[in-house]
Amino acid sequence: MEKSYIIVYQGSLDEVINDLLKNQIEKYIILNDNILVIYVPIDFDELKLTKIDTIAWWQNSAPMSSLIDITNNMSEGENTTSAAGTDYIYKNPYINITGKGILIAIIDSGIDYLNPDFINLDGTTRIVSIWDQESTKKDPPEGLLYGSEFTRDEINQAIKENDDTLTKDNIGTGTMAAGIASGNGRLNREYKGVAVDSELIIVKLREYKDRYKKGKTNYEKTDFLAAIKYVLDIAKKEKKELIINLTVGLMPKSIIEITMLETFKDIGKSGIVVVSGAGNEGNTDIHYQGVITSLEEKNDITIQVGEQLNLDIRIVAVGPDKIGASIISPGGEVSYQIMYSPDFFVYRGKFNLEDTAYEMKFTYPWLESGYQELIIRLLDVKPGIWNVRLAPEFIIRGEYDLYLPNKNLMSENTRFLDPDSVATITLYATPENVITIGGYNGRTDSLWIGSSKGPVKNGGIKPDIIAPCVDIISTYKDKSYNTATGTGVSSSVVSGVLALMMEFIKEQTNEYEEALYTQQLKTYLMLGATKNEIYTFPNVSQGYGVLNLKDTIISISNNFE
CATH class of the missing domain: 3.30.70 (Alpha-Beta Plaits)
Structure with missing residues (x-):
């Protein structure tokens, strides 16, 4: 361990x-x-x-979880062509773009590389390379510690021999994301993806079990950041534009000034674009926000805890405010009250009645926001009603947010009793240099109920746009198709759309570098997005509207006339 x-x-x-x-x-x-x-x-x-x-x-490091939920609903599923509106491209005699020459990185559960949707007509793979972080079959990639790297040549040989043992996607979400963004539909043309000639870089993340609840799988932030390094290195070797599709997410945060993604200098350069699902926490009861108005005031926040192993609670204050905390067990025991200290000391204790240990750490300033972050960790937590008691030490605004882990890592019965659905954007979707995609439900012609909402305090409107994400049909493990829901689905749709956009821009001008920056591409998506007249745009649920590929391509074309 x-x-x-x-x-x-x-x-x-x-x-x-x-x-x-x-x-x-x-x-x-x-x-x-x-x-x-x-x-x-x-x-x-x-x-x-x-x-x-x-x-x-x-x-x-912190746990990450999937933004894609496999739904097994083929009878009512929607194909990607309909969801993304790609008929406008592929049936238009005047437009010839397929995502050719553009790389899409999928950092998730791996890929079924033998699925014909990832194989060219000549029998060669559309996958540039795979880094399986769990494999011990080969050496890890250069500069990395673990796993095995499989090259295009090795994948081609495996395809030729029908050998499925190089690496496997045991969950299916990585294969689903790759198929939505890039599948060519060779197995079934009805279920092809968006950018059918784009190429793929695949990272299969290491899986960890039972962090909060037995049987639940999570990934780790450190492994994820290593994956970012890997895909950037591969894109540099290939000398091609890269779209990094984020289909796994961290716990949401209300305030972010900078993230670890922004320490990678290549991110933000022309031709390197990061797309992230906004998060699936719009209706999951994992966020609470409140205001303390005086130093004498104490606020108690109630958490219902179900059957699970451990629980993390994060407390974020706004501005220079410092707010301490203690926790009260179901049996009425009160923990140590942690307040600001200039050290990194971890306070530890135990609730004797519940036989639950706790750890508490106060970080100020927390690097990624510049403000406070207070973490309370309950170990071997028992079911019941727990209360967090906040104690202000210094306040100007008095605003605060509390977060529990992503819902799909916890018991269904663990929740804030008085939750708030806003400010639930997953951490790596919060920066301005990331294109953040919420979820849209085509059946109801409305926001998907699980789509995380903004805003990012001090950071403006998020998501940027929303895109279809409910029961979308695509590639699944073992050469099959399935349906999936979640903002990792909508980010995969938009990743494919961006590959088409980037190829289209390159066709319009020889001086395309200035138009391949994240902000320019994001602006085209916003301009083309469908905006229902009954809403005011932008807003914290839908951003600048619903993905509209046709109007986005037209807005690009008008710009280059």
């Missing part, structure tokens, strides 16, 4: 590595010029990190 941390380092790389080795930290990955990740034994004392001069800041 091991755990992992994200490290923001300072000084020369040689000095950093030397300091790590001095402290018996031998497993590390240099991600870029700002951050690295370390993997250490489960009993590693994290306070060591505060004493290493070349470490400017550190944080524990």
Whole structure:
């Protein structure tokens, strides 16, 4: 067993590595010029990190979960052609774009590489490479610690021999995302994806079990960031434009100034675009927000806890405010009251009646927001009604948010009793240089009920647009098709659309670099989006409207006339 941390380092790389080795930290990955990740034994004392001069800041890894839910509803499913409106492209004699020359990265549960929808007519793969983080069959990619990399040539040989043993997608969400964005429909033309000639970079993330509830699978932030490094490195070698489709998400956050994604210098360059599902927490009771009006005031927030193993509660304050907390067990025991301290000390205790241990850590300022983050972790938590008691130390605005983990990692019965559905955008979908896609339900012609909502406080409107995401039919494991729902579905639709847009722009002008930045592409999506006149746009549920491929292509064409 091991755990992992994200490290923001300072000084020369040689000095950093030397300091790590001095402290018996031998497993590390240099991600870029700002951050690295370390993997250490489960009993590693994290306070060591505060004493290493070349470490400017550190944080524990955090769990991530899928933004795609396999629904097994083929009888009522909608094909991707209908959802994305791609008939306008593929039946138009004056437009000849298929996503050719554009890479789409899928970082999820892997891929069924033998599915004909990922194979060209000549029998060769459309997959540039696969990094299976769990495999031990081959060496890991250069600069990385674990897993196996499979090249295009090796995948082609496996296809030729009908060998399905290189790597497997045991869950199906990665294959689903790849098929929606890029499947060519060779197995069934009715179920082809959006950009049928785009190519794929695949990362199969390592799976972790039972973090909060037995039987639930999560991924880890450190492994995910290593995957970002990998796909950027591959795109650079291939010298092609890249769309990174984020179909897994972290816990939502209400305030974000910068994320770890933005430490990768290539993200934000022309031709490198990140697309993320907004999150699936619009109706899941994992967010609470409130206001404290005086230093004498105490606020109690009630959480119903179901049958699960552990629980994390995150408390975020706005601006320079500092708000401490304690937690009250179902039996009436009160924990230590943690308040601001300039150190990284972790306070530990135990509720004797419930036999539940707790850990509490107050970070100020938290690097990714510049404000407070207070984490309460309950270990071997017991079902019942728990209360978080907030105690202000310094307030100007008094606003605060509390978050529980993503709902699909927890018991169905764990929830805030008085939740709020706004400000539930998953963390890596919050930055301005990410195109954030909410979910649309084509059956009801309305917002999908589970789609996470903005805003991002101090950061403006999110999502940017919404796109179809309910029971969309696409490729599934074992050379089959299935249906899926969630904002990872809508981000996959838009990833394919962006591949078409980028190829179309390259056809319009030889000086296309300026038009392939994230902000320009996002603007075209916003301009083309359908805006129902009964709503005011932009808004925190639908952003600038519903994806409209035809009007988006027309808006691009008008710009280059």
